[in-house]
Amino acid sequence: MLLYALAGVYGRRFKALKAEPMEVAAGQVTAGTVLILPIMLLVDRPWTLANMPSTSVWLALAGLALLSTALAYVLYFRILAAAGATNLLLVTFLIPLTAVLLGALVLGERLAPRHFVGMALIGLGLAVVDGQLLRRQRLAK
Numbered sequence: 001m002l003l004y005a006l007a008g009v010y011g012r013r014f015k016a017l018k019a020e021p022m023e024v025a026a027g028q029v030t031a032g033t034v035l036i037l038p039i040m041l042l043v044d045r046p047w048t049l050a051n052m053p054s055t056s057v058w059l060a061l062a063g064l065a066l067l068s069t070a071l072a073y074v075l076y077f078r079i080l081a082a083a084g085a086t087n088l089l090l091v092t093f094l095i096p097l098t099a100v101l102l103g104a105l106v107l108g109e110r111l112a113p114r115h116f117v118g119m120a121l122i123g124l125g126l127a128v129v130d131g132q133l134l135r136r137q138r139l140a141k
Contacts, residue, residue, distance in 0.1 A: 012085060014077075021077030029070050090126055097122050 014024045053061075080088045097119050103109040128134075 015081060021081050022074055025070070025073035025077045029073055087130065090129060093122055093126055
């Protein structure tokens with residue numbers, strides 16, 4: 001959560017500099033890669049492996065790099081520019097909901113009534129924190 005808050009602070013700074021979200025995301029991912037690569041080479045020493053990783057391992061690594069990291073940063077900064085830091089951080093409340101739903105869909109876990117109650121509470125919490133419901137009620141009066 002702290003990492004998301006810090007990213008929001010940096011995101012506002014980049015917005016003030018009129019930097020494009022795509023440039024910021026690309027810069028962060030590239031800088032992180034450049035900084036961690038020498039450490040990874042020193043610690044893991046991949047050239048000492050008995051067997052080279054298979055094609056499926058390389059494809060999984062590419063998928064993680066492109067989808068779970070690069071695309072996530074691009075989306076993060078685009079939403080930050082459009083919705084602001086507060087609304088962007090509301091997404092973190094969806095992590096438990098996503099985990100429960102993926103557990104049911106992918107792993108075949110059974111959902112109990114308490115799971116649905118929890119999802120409803122998360123949705124209600126998002127609505128209250130976001131403030132959209134209260135604004136709509138005020139406008140309707």
